[in-house]
Amino acid sequence: MDEIRMNLLKEVADLDALPVGAYNIRENGKAAGRNTTANIDIVTKTDKPGIDIYIAPGTKKESVHIPVIISQTGLTDLVYNDFYIGEDADVVIIAGCGIHNCGGELSQHDGIHTFWLGKNSHIRYVEKHYGEGDGSKNVMNPTTIVHLDEGASMEMETTQIAGIDDTDRRTEGDLKAGAKLEVREKILTNGVQNAKTYFNVDLNGEGCSANVVSRSVARENSTQFFDSRLNGNAPCAGHSECDSIIMENGRVTACPSLTANNIDASLIHEAAIGKIAGEQLMKLMTLGLTEKEAEEQIVNGFLK
C-alpha cells in the first residue's frame, strides 16, 4: 500500500518524500497531510469538498504541492480548490492526480481548480494526470478556471501520459489588460481511451495575450477531441496550436475557433494532424534504430 502511494506521488508530483514548503495531500477523498508557511495558507472549505489556498502579496520563490491520490477502487472524488494569488507574488503550484485502480470498478476524480491572480502576479502551474492498475476504468475530469488581473501572468503545463481511460478537460480563462496566459498541454492516449479537451479564453484587456499549445499522440483505438476558442475582445494577441500524431487506428478531431470582436485583436490558430513522417523514421533507422525504436523516440521527444 505504501509503495503504491509513493509511486503515485512520484508520478504526479515528482516527489520522493514530503515536499518542502506548503502542501496538501488528499488521499482517497480525505486530507492526508498539510503544511502551511508564513506566506501561504491552506484552509479546508466548509461548504463543499476542497481547499482554499491563499498566497500573500509579494510572496516569492515559494511552492505549493497539492497532489491527489486514489488507490481505492470504486471511489468517485469531487473536489473544489480555489487559489488566491496576491499582487506581485511569484510562486510555483504543483498539482496532479494519480489513480491506482486494482478493483473492478470505476475510479473517478473531478477536480475544479479556480485561480484568481492579483495584479502583476505570476504563477507556474504544473499538473499531471496519471492512472495505473488493472481495475475497470479510471476517469479524470479536470477543470481549470483562471482569472488574470492586470499584468498577471500564468504558465500552465498539463500532462496526461498514461492510464486515464476517459477524460473531459476544461480550461477557461479571462484576462485583463497586459495579462498573459501560456498553456502547454500534452496528451497520450492508447487502447480504447478517450480524451476531450476544451479551451475557452476571453482576451478582455488591452495588450493581453494567450498562447495555448496542445501536443498529443493518439495510439491504437483511442480517440481525442480538441476544441479551443479564443475570443479577442480588446487589442490583444492570441495564438493556439494543436499538433497531433496519430498511430494505428487513433483518431483526432481538432475544432479550433477564433473570434475577433475588436479591430486590433490578432488571433492565430495552427492545427496539424498526421502520422509520423516517413522521413523521420528513415533518418533514425539510418542511425541503426529499428522502426519501433524510431517511433518510440519520436513520440517521446514530441511529448517531452
Next chain:
Amino acid sequence: MLELKHVGYVAEDDTEILSDVSLSINERFVAITGPNGGGKSTLAKLISGIYMPTSGQILLDGIDITNMSITDRANLGISYAFQQPVRFKGLRVRDLLRLAAGKDTTLAQACNYLSEVGLCARDYIDRELNDSLSGGELKRIEIAMVLARGTKLSVFDEPEAGIDLWSFQNLIRVFEKMYEETRGNILIISHQERILSIADKIVVIRDGRVDRVGSRDEILPGLLKSADAGNTTCDILTQKAMS
C-alpha cells in the same frame, strides 16, 4: 568496400530512375557528381536501404545487402547524411547525437562532434531540431551525426550545400580527419570543384547512368571544360534573348 552490380531502380510510377549502375567504392574519398536530377540522391538512397533496387545487387565487404533493411545496413556500417536534413519536433541535438554515437557517448564527446562541424556546442546541444534552426545549421548537425557514427562507409549528399565559404576548408578537414579515424570509405555527392579536387575517384551520373568513372586527374579537367561550354550556351541564349 561497397560494390554495386548492374543496379537499377524503377520508381512506383514506372519511371526508370537508375539503370545498370556498376561501381566499386574502396577509395578514401569518392565523389559523385553530375547534373541535377541525374540520379545521385537516388543512388545514395539505394545504398542506405531507403529505396530497394528493382534490379542488380549491392555488396558491402562481400556481404549481399541488396534486400537488407535500413536498420541492418546501418548496423553493418553504412551512414547517410541526407541532402535535405529532417526536422524533429521535440528531439534535441544531443538526443540525435546520442542515438547516432550510441548510448555510452558522453556529453563531452557529443559536444566535440558539434565543434568539429563549426557549431559552438554550448549554444546548440540543447536546441530542438525544429524549424528554428537555419538550413546551414541543420546541414552541419546532419554531418555531425555521421561523424558520431564513424562507420566504414559514410555517404554525404551535397554536404557543402548551405555551408558558407568561410567553413568550406573546415568541411574538407572534417572529411580528412574522419578518414584518419575510421579508415573507411567516404562517398561525397557534390557539385563543388573544391570537393571534387580532393576525391581519389570521381563518378559522373547523368540520366540515371554512370556517364564516366575515373581518377580525379582523368575526370576533373573534362568536367571543368564542359562547365565552360555550359556557359557558352548560356551566352548564346542571353544574346538571343537580348536581340
